[in-house]
Amino acid sequence: MLKIYGRANSSNVRKVTWVADELGLPFERTDWGRGFRSTDEPEFKRLSAFGVVPVVDINGFILRESNTITRYLCARARRDDLYPTDLKARALVEAWMDWGSSDLYAGVRPVFMGLVVKNPAFMDPAIIAAGAAEWTRQMQRLDGELAANGPYLAGANLTLADVPTGIVVNRWYAIPFEKPALPHVHAYYDLLGQRPAYQQHVRNGTP
Ligand SMILES: N[C@@H](CCC(=O)N[C@@H](CS)C(=O)NCC(=O)O)C(=O)O
Numbered sequence: 001m002l003k004i005y006g007r008a009n010s011s012n013v014r015k016v017t018w019v020a021d022e023l024g025l026p027f028e029r030t031d032w033g034r035g036f037r038s039t040d041e042p043e044f045k046r047l048s049a050f051g052v053v054p055v056v057d058i059n060g061f062i063l064r065e066s067n068t069i070t071r072y073l074c075a076r077a078r079r080d081d082l083y084p085t086d087l088k089a090r091a092l093v094e095a096w097m098d099w100g101s102s103d104l105y106a107g108v109r110p111v112f113m114g115l116v117v118k119n120p121a122f123m124d125p126a127i128i129a130a131g132a133a134e135w136t137r138q139m140q141r142l143d144g145e146l147a148a149n150g151p152y153l154a155g156a157n158l159t160l161a162d163v164p165t166g167i168v169v170n171r172w173y174a175i176p177f178e179k180p181a182l183p184h185v186h187a188y189y190d191l192l193g194q195r196p197a198y199q200q201h202v203r204n205g206t207p
Contacts, residue, residue, distance in 0.1 A: 001026065001027070001028060001059070002020060002025055002026070002027040002028070002056060002057075002058055002073075003027065003028050003029075003030070003056060003057040003058075004016055004017065004020070004027050004028070004029040004030075004054055004055075004056050005029075005030055005032050005044065005047060005053060005054060005055045005056070005057070006029070006030075006031075006032055006033055006053025006054035006055065007031045007032060007033045007034065007035065007036050007053060008029065008031070008201070009206050010033055010034075010053050010054070011167045011168075011171070012052075012053065012054055012066035013029075013033075013053050013054040013066070014167055014201050014202050015054075015066045015067070015069075015070055015163050015164065015167060016054050016056065016066055016069050016070060016073075017029065017201040018163065018166070018167075018197050018198055018201040018202055019070040019073055019074065019082075019160070019163060019197075020073065021196070021197035021200065021201065022082065022158070022195070022197045023073060023074065023077050023079060023082075025073065025077070032044055032053050033052075033053040034117075039051040039052065039053065047062050047064075048062070048064045050064060052064075054066055054069065056069050058072075058073075058076075067097050067101060067160075067163075067164065070083075070160055070163055071083055071094075071097075071160060074160060081157060081158075081159070082158065082159050082160055083159065083160050084159070089154070092154055092161070093154050093159050093160050093161040094160075095161075096153045096154065096161035096162075096164075096165065097160055097161060097163065097164050099164075099165075100161075100163070100164030100165035100167075100168060101164045103138055104135075104138045104139075104142070104164070104165060104168050105164070105168060106131075106134055106135075106138075107130075107131045107132065107133070107134030107135030107136070107137075107138060108131070108135050108168055108171055109131065110122050110127050110128055110130065110131030111128055111131045111132050111135060111175060111177060112171060112175065112207065114127060114128040114131070115128060115175055115176075115177060116175060116207050128177075132177055132178075132179075135172070136179060136180065139172060139179075139182055139185060140180070140182065142165065142169075142182075142184075142185055143182040143183070143184045143185045144184075146184035146185060146187070146188050147184045150184060150187075150188065151187070151188065151191055152188075152191070153165060158192075158195070162192065166192050166198060166202060167202060169185060169188065169189050169192070170189070170202045170203050170207070171207050172185070173186075173189060174205070174206065174207035175207045189203070
């Protein structure tokens, strides 16, 4: 049985719950992290000293890092369609995963922490505005890529390439702030929204 440690509203936990459902993999999830049980508790620290969610227990194998967890689960299930075994196809998927978790996410964090979490360290409007500008710049790049090579990021079908970015796209539409219309990103959001697993874990009204 897959056990997931982490609150359901965490962007990184949602990658894992979304992928688990795409795989038809049953799981048990317990709430840890901001607003729930503290990851400083010894019970969590025994699983991971890093203090962040998600952590998973897969029949006794303890693993952290959301992207790594999704890759492991897909490889274990032999889901070549989601995580290709061909090295070049795999590298293209991983490039999108890296981009979605780093360059794309850089501007998301200050906007999310300021406007949604209302963390005092991010309440300065200049910090939020700078984050929004950087986030918008990356989203415009995404719009261009989808126009040229969509409908999914690695081509015709869903792959793990879409998972980190799919989480950020939901945040883009779920957080009210001034943003340009991005027609190809919007079509992509609607395409992802046709998937029951994305609807349940990501496009569910929570930024
Ligand atoms: N690189 C890690 C980042 C994990 C991370 O930063 N998780 C956040 C939630 S999205 C967290 O644990 N925040 C602290 C908390 O909720 O207590 C991953 O991808 O799993």
